[in-house]
Structures are given as C-alpha cells and as structure tokens.
Amino acid sequence: MKYRGVLLPLVAIALAALPLVSADWQFKSRPDLAPPRLNITISATADVEKGYLFLAPFAGFPDKAREQHGPRQAAPYILRDDGDLVWSGYGYYSIWATNFQKARWNGMDVLFSFEGDHNAGYGHGHGHTTILDQHYETIRELRAGNHKLTDKHEFHVINEETALIQVYQPVPRDLTRWGASPEQQWIVNAIFQELDLTTGHLLFEWSSLSHVSPSESVLPINPGQAGSGFNSSDAWDYFHINSVDKDTSGNYLISARDACSVHKINGSTGDIIWRLDGKKSDFKLGKGVKFCFQHHARFVSQDGDEEVISLYDNSAHGTEDGRGREVHTAPTSSGKIIKLNTRTWEATLVQGFYPPDDLLSKSQGSTQLLPNGNALVNWGSEGAVTEFRADGTPIFHAYMDSGFLGEGVENYRGFRYNWTGLPNEVPSIVLLESESGGTTAYVSWNGDTETAVWRFFSVADEAGSRSFLGEAKRTSFETELVVKGGRVEGVVADAVDADGKVLTTTGVATVELAVEPPKLSLDTVARGQQVFFQA
Template identity: 50%
Template sequence: MQLIKAISLFATLPYVLADWQYLSRPDLSPPRLNITVPAKSTTEDGYIFITAYPGFDPDSVGPLQPGAYIFRDDGDLVWSGISYLAGYIANFGPTVINGKPVLKAAQGLLSGSHGRMYGNQAVLDESYETVKVLRAAGHRLVSVHEFEVVDGGRSVLIETPVPVPFDLGEFGGEEGQEWILSSGFQEIDIETGELLFEWFSLDHISPKYSALPLEPTGPFNSFNSEDAWDYFHLNSAAKDRDGNYLISARNYAAIFKINGTSGEVIWQLGGSHGSDFEVPSNVEFAFQHDARIRYTSENGEIERISFFDNADHSQLEPGHGIGGFSRARYVELNHTAGTVSEIQTFWPPDPLVANSQGNAQFLPGGNVFVNWGQAGAVTEFSQGGEVLFHAYLDSYPNNRVQSYRGFRSAWTGYSGEGVAVLALGDSSGEVAVYVSWNGDTETDVWRFYLVHGETGAERKYLGEKKRTSFETEFHTSLDLSSEAGRVFVVAEALDREGSILGRSRITGLSDRNPYISHLRGESWATEDLLEQGRPEL
C-alpha cells in the first residue's frame, strides 16, 4: 500500500520534474500547456497542433524536447513526434493530399538570426510514418516558411530563397556589400515533383522600398551569401481560384497579389511606397505573416483576406512598432474604390508582441484560431472576437517556448508504436498499471488481464478503465500468494464499438519503480526496463 500512496504523491510534484511526466513513457517530455482561458462550449472540435522550440533567447527555458506535438484542449498529450521528425519543425498539421488525410511538416536547420530554416517538407500518414519527402525543383534551397497544399491536394507551394550577387551601391551599400536574397516560391506537383510555377522577388520588386535597412553589421550585412540582405522575406503563399498567388513579404511590410502566368504584380497592399489601396490608421500593419484569401466576389471587385499582423519589427528596433500589440486581421479590399477596411481584428487576451512568426486559421465553424508565434501562445476566438480558449505553450516561469505556426483540426491517428505498459506490485497485493499509446486517437477503453507464464497461455480478467488521457492508470488488488509462478500483465485497447485495436506486450509485475528510483537518486539499469517487456500475445 505504501507504494501506491507514494505514486499518488508524485502527481503533486512541481513542474521542475517535467522530465518524468508518464510512467509508461519516461522517455517523453512534452511541453505542459499553461491554459489561462479553459475551452468554452463554443470552442470548435479538433486537436491542437504546434511545433514547440526554445526560440532565440539564450536565457529561455524549455521545452525539454523541441518538436511536433498534438494536444487536446485540456492540455493532455495526444502525440509526441520527438522520434519522427528531425531538427527544427514548422507548419505541422493535417491536410488532404490526393484524397487521403495526412500530416504535413517542414523539417530542417534553423538560422534564427536570419529568420530562415533550410530543409525539406515531409508527409506523414495516419500512423505517423513518413510516406513522402518533398524538395524544391532544380535543387533550390527550401526554407520551411511555407507548405501550402493547393489544387485539391495535387500540388504544393514552398518557399525558395536564393542569395545572389548584386550591386547594392544605389541602396547605400559599401564596398564588399554585394549579396541580396531574392525571395521566391515554387508550385510543384506532389506526385511527380514537376515544377508548375516559380517566382522570385528580385525579378519584379525593387529593394528600394524595403522596410529592412541595408546595414554594414548584423545578420543581413550582405558581405557574404549567408548574410545576404533579406530585403523582401516572403513568408507565406496562397493560390486563388483564378490561379494567381497571394504572398506576404515581411521585410517589405506589404502583401502582394501575383499573376499566376507572368509573375507580374497585380496589386500591392501596404508598404512604404506603391500600395494600390489607401490604408487607414485602423488597418495599418507591419512585418506580417500568413496572408490568406478568404473571399472573392463573383466579379472580383471585392476580396477579403486575413493575415497575422506582428505589428513590430523582428529585430526589436525601437520606434518600429505599430499599435502596441500583435493581432490577427481580417480585412476587405475594394478594387473599384481602392480602399481597404477592417472587418475584424483579433486582439490577444494578454499584451503579446510576436516579433516574428504567427498565423491565423479560420475554422470550419466560423471561429478563428491564432498562434502568436514568438510570443508562445495560442488563442481561439469567436467570429466577433470573444476569447474562447487561450494557452501558453509551456508552464516554466521563464518560458520562451514558441511555435512558427499552430493549428486546430480534426485528426484520426492510428499509432504505429507498441502499447507502452508499466506494471507495479508489492507484497501487499496492490497493483498499479500504467498504459499509453503515443498518437492513437481511437482507443476508448483499456482492458487488463493477469497472465501466467511468459507464453500468455492463461489469462485472468482484472478489469477495464475508460481512457481519458494520454496515460491511463489502473489499480487493483490481488492475492499474489495464490497465483502460482511468476505473473504478468497485458493491456488491450478497445475502440468505441468494443473491437480490439491492439495489445501490449506481456509485462512482468515489478516492485521497483523507475520514477521513485529517479527521485531517490538510485540507479535504474537498462536491464530493469527491458525486464518489463515480453513478446506480444
């Protein structure tokens, strides 16, 4: 009984022990969401998808395991992708490709000071296995800013920045400053990799009116290709019904519509020069992300778009802020009148400034899910701007955890991993079983059996428990003195119809707990953990 009491006590330990959240999966250390506005009844269905990482502050704490995660509204873990994707992860969430529900994720290396992430785009199936890796046509560099599936899941938009030698004298460049970054994107066929369209900023838009000054020092000093002047910084691309493209240029502080045939600029919104719309003070924006098309009238006169307005400069330079706090925007463009007007602005429930990153997702039921980028939080709003849910991405006091984008979506996952079980028992006959199945969304009930011998030929029903969280804890009492020979435990996962989805390996009862040993400073050898595992039934 003392063992069971000790286990209950551990649930009250502080977050400093976040590296041992699950007894059945001590290898997993996901962020702990700090939910300040619990989900209301009008919050839309679906899981939360984020890619937590520590950001750029050297004093930041957490997450212990950066990577892709799926959470429920109560902060409970659904899936940790720590062993599935490599490096910096972004744009993680569900989509449909060729009629099949899949997960998309960009993975690669992060150069935080440059705001660039080089890598590739991965497609994962419903069991979280990578089924396709997408790369740019022509072996272009791929930055993971964008991974937008278009044309009914047949093609994808990806960002392709290219550093090029360039005479920067007319823009104030000194001797030796001769590199500029030409932001670009490609549309490629997902199945074949064929290049369908390619565009580069330097072919169409002058660096003259960039909102990012050319400086002789810093990460964009232009003295080499890695430090090329990032005058444009494309960070999103979307495709409209006519085959044209909407792009966001952070370092131009402007949004552009691009002709899908010629690549010429159709219109520009914002920026210090060249806007085709008069921007009133209540619609001013700066260093924005995630521009998306929401509506186009039949004759094309009216367009409605959304975007995440960072309202500040990514380099934290004084005097560059607009409006005090970051926000998500929904605006209407009138092409006849040349005006832009506010439909709705979604303000953060706390004073958040996302100096970089961020997105605004319009949900099927009308709510809006906002990820606050570098500010490290997510919020769900009603159409009218009411806060329905708000959470920070970790619970450390000095939390700096952030996510480039975040999403809410329905998802059905079938774990390709084995069911994880830890079974504890002592001489009093008290037994505690801990079971989890990383990524599985379909288990409704866990059923437990006592098994004699390592072959599992005989088994005795112990009971069952409704699954309500990532790890399920089951307690029972046994007269172990009446059980001949060594006994083992097995757990079965049942869906809502009572069908068996999977079962654990045969697991021996142990009177040792790796978590207790960890707290006491005792050793817990690898063979002790391996002793828990037995071949599947």
C-alpha cells in the same frame, strides 16, 4: 561583455523563491516522452471548434538578459484543449521541425512538417518537408525544384495535388544604389515555387528580384537589420516571403515581411496584380487595416470586385531604431480579416483578433479561420495560442511550456484540426509494484485517437491464457488500472474503440518495482544544471 557558462553558486539566488519540483516524469508507460505543458489562462469554452491543437514549440532565440530555455523536447505535437498529449512527434521528426499541419492528399488525411537546419538569427532554415500518413509512417519527402533548398516558412497544399513552398536564395548583386558599400554585395532573392506533390515536378516559380525593387524594403541594408550583405550568410533579406496561397483563378497571394506588404501575383505571367500596404500600396487603408512585419496571409473569399484575406499582423520585428528602441507599429500583434475592393481600391477591416495579454511578437505567427467561424491565432515568438469567436471574444488562451528558469518557448504557426490517428506501433504497457505491495498497470498508445476503453488481463502461463482483471475508460494519454486480488506476474491490455472493436493488444508487462520521481533540491540543481547569463 558576455559571461557564459556560469555554474550555480548563483542559482540559489535565482531559485530561492521557487518551490521544490519533481522530475519531468509525466508518463509511467512512456518515461522517454516529455511533451510541453500548457499554461492555460482561459479554459476552452463550449464554443471552441472541434479538433486538436497542432503545435511545434521550440527554444527561442536568446534575449539580452539571459539564455532562454525552451521545451524539454522540441517537436511537433497534437494536444487536447486541456493540454493532454495525443501524439508526440519527438523522434518522428528527428531534426528541427516547424510549420506542423494536417492536409489532404490523394483523398487521405496526412501530417506534414518542415525539418532541417534552423538559423534563428537570420530567420530562415534549409531542409525539406516530410509527410506522414494516419499511421505516422513517412510516405513522402518533398524538396524544392531547380536545385534550390526549401526554407522553413511555407508548405501549403492546394487542391490535394500541389504544394507551395518558399526558398531563401542569397545572390550577389551591385547594391550601391541602395546605400551599400562596394563590399556589401549579397541580397536574398525571395522565391516561391509550386510543386506537384506526387512527382515533385516544378510547376511554377516566382522570384522577388524579377518583380520587386529593393527600394520597397522597410529595412534598409544599413544598419543591417535584415542582413548587411557582406556575405551569403549575411545577405540583405529585403523582401522576406513568409507565406504563399493560391486562389481558384490560379493567382497567388504572398506575404512580404520586410516590405510590410501583401502582394497578389498573376499565376501565368508572375506580374504583380496589386499591393496591399507597404511603400507602394494600391489601396486606401481603412481604420485598423494597417499592418507591418506580417505573416500567414491567406485568401478567404472572392466575389467580383471584392476579395477577403486574413493575416497575422506582428506590428514588430525585434530590430532597433537609432536610439536603441525596438521597432513596432502598434501596441500589440493581432490577427486580421481584411476586405479589399478592387473597384474603389479601398481596404477595410472586417475583424481584428487582439491578445488577452497585450502580446507583441517580434517574429512568427499565424491566423487560422476555423469552419465554425472562430479564429485560432498563434502568437509566434510569444509562445501562446488563442481561439476567438467570430466577434473577437477570446474563448481559449494558453502558453506553451517554458522549460527551466523562465521564458523561451516559440511556435511558428499553430492550428486546430480534426484528426484520426491509427498508430502502427505497439502500445506501451508497464506493471509497477509499490513498496506496500499494491500493483498498478499503466498503458498508452502514442498518436491513438480511437481507443475508448482499455481492458486488462493477467497472463498466467506461456500459452497466453488470459484472465480478465478489469477495464478503464480512456480519458487521457495514459490509462491506469489498480490490480486487485493479489499479485500478478504479467498483464496485457486490449485497446477497444467506441463500437466495442478490439483495435490492438499490448505486449506482456511483467512486474517492476515502482520508483517515485525524486525531488530536486537547490543543491541538486546547483550540481547538475548550468545557467548561462549574457550581459
């Protein structure tokens, strides 16, 4: 039985042990922004790769015990290692967004993210990919070819010219030979496409049902752990492609989550060159190689008979066996680098990256190999990210904002990139006066990475004559300056880069009375917050 919408006389029980908390008012100059806060359990060491964290946290799928609460503003974010905000994509990507990355296209750095519908229960989405330039302006929206819908799982730029995407395509078929009843007629044809980034033209398309039998699935149609096949919304997702890569020879690498296997595909014929793991593996698996329900397979290197790939090994799916126990194939999830020899047909583990807190993610995840040899592993449904040295030593570990009343944040993939942001928008500035008479100016510029110093000036008249008030080094998203020497009517600020160049100037901020964020009492929460329970 489910109990939903239970208002809180019960909240006192849940919150009795918690301290009173302030409203989520992180920035005086941008009170509209409420980015996730990182709970950092291993602070970044000097060994971490240079660059920012690229994350897109969202509310997780509810568990059996309670409704989970995700980040206050689910969106793509660029963050520093200390959790400080660089850019909030809230409002730029206006619907559900995931797989947020940086790429290069036409010789310039760009941002991209999937945005569209999210079906958390079946692990797919339908939408398109939106590309932004360094000014955070939309320059391209890319959609699938052949009258199909882009799925959330993959968008991967190849050689700055093409993009690999994945399509979730339910089709009707006679499935009785695989244990279905005559009424169970729907199966997912897992498709990937390669598109020209500039024109959107379809260059290559591959479909699983043309090359892979449903008998290779590790999740049978009954009891319906990957869909029961009764209708197109409940189609049996027997293969489930969640990543695609392409090598310099024009061949593809795909991860098939529900077959627990990685396939190399001939880029001309679409034939399968080899399978790694799963029911029909072409390789003998060495110690530590075996994986299941994996994500984010990528080519690392190729040299003659030897190929190296990386992947994220979930080793869990969230489904249950016949005795009600969740299925998992290893104690924890992990990032892996695997060497394949196509002469001896042996697969060996080069390096494994294992979570500091024994995390086991039932969905999502990624392993990014960084330029300095480190690896950034994103733990998917566990809402955490870790950077490792090449030897597997964790040197940074953080959990993403968990919102109100506990857990619930997930993040499909996580990355680290160097990035230069040059926003077109005008910086935001406010001038707040306290009840005691002190005045402070606050300024921020969402997405800016180049400002080194903010210089503040009072504005005395309509002609715009300015008097220097002082300057403050920019060390975080928001910079403040206490105004000395009496009350001022208006303030502007110049953003100055490391070379002393003025990048832009704010508008004029006039004095407002500062208001302290209120404290939330248990009574306030009980009157204003609903908590949902499932039993």
